[in-house]
Amino acid sequence: EMERISAKTICEFSEKSHRKLVRFGQQNRNAELKLTKFGTTEPFKVNEILATARRALEQNFEKDTIQLKHFTSGAMVGSSPKMIELYKEIARVAPTRSTVLILGESGTGKELVARAIHQNSPRADASFVAVNCGALSESLLEAELFGxxxxxxxxxxxxxxxxxxxxDGGTLFLDEIGETSPAMQVKLLRALQEGEIRRVGSTGNRRVDARIIAATNQNLEAEVKTGNFREDLFYRLSVIALCVPPLRERPTDIPVLVEKFLHRAQENTGKENLRFSADALKILSVYEWKGNVRELEAAVEYAPLRARGSEILAEDLPVKLLSDEFKQAASRFNLSQLYADLPSLDELEKRYLIYVLKKSGGNRTKAAEILGVDRRTLYRMAVRFKIELE
Incomplete structure (x- = not known):
């Protein structure tokens, strides 16, 4: 019996090559199909469609690779699958003029994402201006923003x-946009729609060309439903929405972040050759970090101040990390299995990918779900590490 392929599968493959399949249901590989191509109807064989689709996927893969090749992450740190996905999204949206809404918990680094968008945009040589909307009263915020x-x-x-x-000519970052009052939201909406602002006390408008990036740790969709945030402003801000993953969803980035913060701590304390003991690093790796990267940074900055020598022990960590519960969790976490032989970050990621594929029995969909990525990203990772997917 001839091998069969579903219409849905071919549609997914063909979407990127700008061809639209027209009503054909289940077809075998030798069957001829009719496609609408640039307004004309032409017969195609399924094999031809699949070949074209594969080329399109390869081109998309190459395009993503080129985007990341010229991408600078700025102060952002991490090579976990979720961070790689975020870098790709930043690389895609940076060249555009669209407004961006950055979503994420406190301490995840939303401003760093905004700065990375600016640094990778055509506006990189102009100003990046940040304002915390939640830190000012309505009247002060209006005067600060509009003059x-x-x-x-x-x-x-x-x-x-x-x-x-x-x-003007650069990027304006509105942090904690969800904290603005209803009256302020109206003024922000008007400025976004018109591209003009009016100074407090003035009767004339001034045209300003600034790209707007906003951020919040709130669920704005829920705030819209409760009437606390304007729906029209929400849609105006969220033309593009980026989600910054919490630290607990990218634990493989913790050792790299610790190293970065420890280097900074050495400069602040004047101590040289600082390092965490294996036990201390275990605790840092299993702690939940509800305050995310900001909380981790504070802990790493604190520990060297208590350390008597160059090695930072578990007892030097903040008290909240030293409960019996976390000590037990750390004792069960065999950190040496991850990098006892000090592999590179790429090698560490490759090992984890192989481990997940084994645990999922080679099921790509399940493996992608565990890694928190889509199947395309899983395919790219496999290609990059030269892993054959069954």
């Missing part, structure tokens, strides 16, 4: 341009 005229309020002794104007 003010002389005499517009007590203390306004001269005209002053706001942060929006300072970001």
């Amino acid at each position: 003010h005229t002389k005499g517009s309020f007590t203390g306004a002794n001269a005209d002053r341009r706001g942060l929006w104007e300072e970001a």
